[in-house]
Amino acid sequence: MFKRIASTRLRVVAAAAALTVAAFATAAEFNGSHPDSYVVRKGDTLWDISAKFLKKPWLWPEIWQANPQIKNPHLIYPGDVISLAYLNRVAVQPGPRDEAPVNAINLSDIEPFLKDLSIADSYEGLPYVVSIEEDHLRGSAGRLVYVRNLAGAQPGQRYSVVRPSLRYTQTRLASNAKYLGYTEDLDWRGKRLKGDTVDWDRQWTSAALMEGPMELLGYELSKVSTGTVTRTGGDVTSVLLDDEYRDVRPGDRLVPVQAQPYDLQFFPHAPRSQPPVGKLQIAAVADGMLYGGNHDVVAISGGSREGIDNGTVFSVWRNGSLAVDRVKHGDFHDDVIGRGGRVQLPDEYASHVMVFRTFEKVSYALVMEGSRPTRVGYTLKHPDAVE
Structure with missing residues (x-):
């Protein structure tokens, strides 16, 4: 009997320790200035809500699903109160249920591309x-x-x-x-x-x-x-x-005609596999010549063949230029200066995109947020890439 009790206590202590580690890991992802609570409003998206208190808003499924009181993060409604004060754990106080739950993204931004386009x-x-x-x-x-x-x-x-x-x-x-x-x-x-x-x-x-x-x-x-x-x-x-x-x-x-050819809910996540460097690029921007901004739709030169599925998040980067070193080479024409006379500039972060419809070799994605416009030809990397 003593051995069984000791074994049970040991499991409880181990579970508590694991929970403490999980809480610490979760807290590490919060912004230092996050509020104690947030009331969900009509028109919110899960990505936008997460951006208010997470350093990496695309990680919200992992953090919210670590809390057993949230059965499904997609069933969060306007009027719900999200509490962030207790041990930096996410908790939800239910509000009225007279409106539709909020989604990861605003479906109206992508509805025409869900229903009307295919590859x-x-x-x-x-x-x-x-x-x-x-x-x-x-x-x-x-x-x-x-x-x-x-x-x-x-x-x-x-x-x-x-x-x-x-x-x-x-x-x-x-x-x-x-x-x-x-x-x-x-x-x-x-x-x-x-x-x-x-x-x-x-x-x-x-x-x-x-x-x-x-x-x-x-x-x-x-x-x-x-x-x-x-x-x-x-x-x-x-x-x-x-x-x-x-x-x-x-x-x-x-x-x-397909009855339901696309997803209506999206769980953002990192790429499940890493394609060859530079393989994934912005192939086109909807309704624009070359550039797109927040909530614009872009096409990506990769799909299920590269391990992409709906919800995959990428960071988008402007490819660093080969700049001529004018201090070293003076006024020589650019055409006569080879690679040895040029300096490779670093890539520059432009935005994050989330894939919402995937085909074998091409995918559609939504620009979630960015510091500069997203351009045709820019390269896609892991969402946490630093260069």
Whole structure:
């Protein structure tokens, strides 16, 4: 009996010691100026709340889940009181439950990119619109479109009408082992734009073209409309459009509608594996020429193949330049000064981003916060990187 009691006490003491260590580790992540408590407000996000009292706001899941009284940090509601005073432990005093719980991020910032964009390795083999009802050039809700290669379709099945809008590529130059990527806008048929041709329906903008052997990362498919199969038979399938989003053109492609193709809750975490240095870059910025700021959406030149999943957090860095040493080389033209006459400047931190939708070779991420704009071509590193 004595041995059993001693053993039990030993386990209790060990558990208490482990809890003390956990509390110390948790306290080490708090800002010194954090308040004693915080009342959750409508419009808050878990990231923004954590940024008020954590040195690393992307670590909030690990810290909050260390507290057993918080069953699910995603079930924190406006009106809840977050207490930080007792041993620097996070605790939640429930408030009213008459509003939706707060999320890690504001879903309205990314909703169009969750619902309307996807990445595919190719699009040429997808079924396509060959004509519009009554030989119209474009079709909208209420009109029939006629589709080829929609084998096996049955009346009542739902499809999304999509249009290739962007082509992602990347190369690794043998001369300096650097990764370089670029994007190209596509016309309404999915063909690469040439010369001064511009498709004003494009959603993303192009980065600078780089020469070298390219790896195709994928094609961005933008949703144009949705429709329901009404008639099948022969080589042509009739689909009735029911979405006013954008006009449908001959050449647009069809993919099956997915009931829930994306996550609605996100747990920020560090990358689960480290890809080759420089491999991950900002490939594009939504609705901007080259730069993006807080709450802008960016595309990353990596996906599940590189171990990225939804919630992965990266820090974004401006690549340090090779500056000419003018003190040493005077007014010589830059072109005649080799690498030996240049100084490698350090990388500079720009922002943190969190991935919210992942494909095999490309991911979409949201700029969470930063000290300077996020630019196409900037490199991604571990969220705690110091250089």
